[in-house]
Amino acid sequence: MSRHVLILVENLPVPFDRRVWQESRALVDAGYTVTVICPMGTHAEEAEATLEGVHVLRYPLRPAQGGPLGFVREYAAAMFHTARLALRVHRAHPVDVVQACNPPDLLFLVALMLRPRGVRFIFDHHDLVPELFLSRFAGGGRALYWVTRVLERLTFLCADGVIATNESYRAVATGRGRVDPGKVVVVRSGPDLSRFEQQPPDPRLRRGKRHLAAYLGVMGPQDGVDYALRALHVLKRDLGREDLHCVFMGAGDMQHRMIALSQDLGLEDMVEFTGRVPDEFVQRCLSTADVCLSPDPKNPLNDVSTMNKVLEYMAMGRPVVSFDLAEARVSAADAAVYAPANDEAEFAVRIDELLRDEELRNAMGRRGRQRIESHLSWDNSRKALIDFYDRFFEPPV
Structure with a gap:
């Protein structure tokens, strides 16, 4: 043959x-x-x-x-x-x-x-x-x-x-x-580690803010970008976070709705939607990000699915915020912090906790990269x- x-x-x-x-x-x-x-x-x-x-x-x-x-x-x-x-x-x-x-x-x-x-x-x-x-x-x-x-x-x-x-x-x-x-x-x-190499941080991506959060992936109904946006709204309105910018990289059939939702929530000065971007931008953005978001809500599909973005965040040595999903824990273990399933307020609290603790962020990032290098x-x-x-x-x- x-x-x-x-x-x-x-x-x-x-x-x-x-x-x-x-x-x-x-x-x-x-x-x-x-x-x-x-x-x-x-x-x-x-x-x-x-x-x-x-x-x-x-x-x-x-x-x-x-x-x-x-x-x-x-x-x-x-x-x-x-x-x-x-x-x-x-x-x-x-x-x-x-x-x-x-x-x-x-x-x-x-x-x-x-x-x-x-x-x-x-x-x-x-x-x-x-x-x-x-x-x-x-x-x-x-x-x-x-x-x-x-x-x-x-x-x-x-x-x-x-x-x-x-x-x-x-x-x-x-x-x-x-x-x-x-x-x-x-x-x-x-992830192919040749495609995920740490780059010098690019402060311009923070748009004048102290911290940067990042999302990388598809924007469909089951991907939870709306959960992330509502969590950012809580972070800004209830926790007083005005020092965070968030970049959403990727596209999908919900992208336009997510842009509209961010405007409805008054997040225009806090979020940015780039659409699909080249690998160079992904590496640069993730190298600059303080935290990375995996807001997939718990449902019969997501709970047992491996989220590529989680592995890619880990490959770049970034700490992850996720809802408590079975396969998310298998992938990330202690390289992520977990909010109770579909609880946007607690998701915001987890982001806030990581932004307050640089030492914890760095340790989680190192553990994530090690997990990728060793067997993922x-x-x-x-x-x-x-x-x-x-x-x-x-x-x-």
Whole structure:
């Protein structure tokens, strides 16, 4: 076999989906041929490109708007383009393995389309989609939950192997997914330490304030940016903090609403939304930040999901403020302080406590960086991924 891996991802374009990009580059470095099919996103990237040895095909896709029906339209368009491009790829250069990265839990259909041609299927389990819809659509999420449970079960049933992002997701695969534990590997979304190097602080980012807080990540309904903004409002109104500026880096379908919320809360002089920014700015901002925010509220999805931003804050040696989530504690341990679940006032108190104690901030930052270097970096995850693929391609005995 040519060891040609076709990776399907719908949630984000590549290379902006960092996990998929890291996996793709790792496979190429290990001698695999890698093609990725993904959406163009909002920046009108090229329809076809080869980046660092990874062949990327992109299709136009309008993100979901207007509730559940918006997702039906989005996923229908994505499935059409993904299937069309997958057939094109297979005709030009036969595929050995399809690796489908959810959401949605529909991409197994493309793998099934190619299975009669000898193609095997690996499910890269990024999100618990049933819990995602339950968390995202209050009230109306229950029906979607059971529909997506069926699709998730079919995905697990069709998979020849499963890549889980953490032990909680592995338990889902072997539990309700009924996957043989020998077919499941944990590949954490660890930060690439070559991309997270401490830079000299840039005082200009504080906008004349004494302290800087930072947020890095997606801004969707389940990401908690609204919790962070309301906590900053408490910090300013009730705790008298006028010496803090906060930079929110990233984009998402809630970004405009979050900007409007910050204005409604009277935080225009305290917060700044940059949109998506280059790595250089991320490194410079995190190197300057006194505290970093992970305001994901506790819900069925977030409690068992690994937050990439937490690991990236730790890689930059920054202390983290988080709500008390199970997987947040697994990742950060004592490199973070934890507010009771979804309590914005206590989240504000935790920020205030860290800003008052520079020695504690520095100690937490060092502990976080050590945790990343010792066992949570992408170097460790890369080895697990390549070992899994090498075993997958071993000839049958």
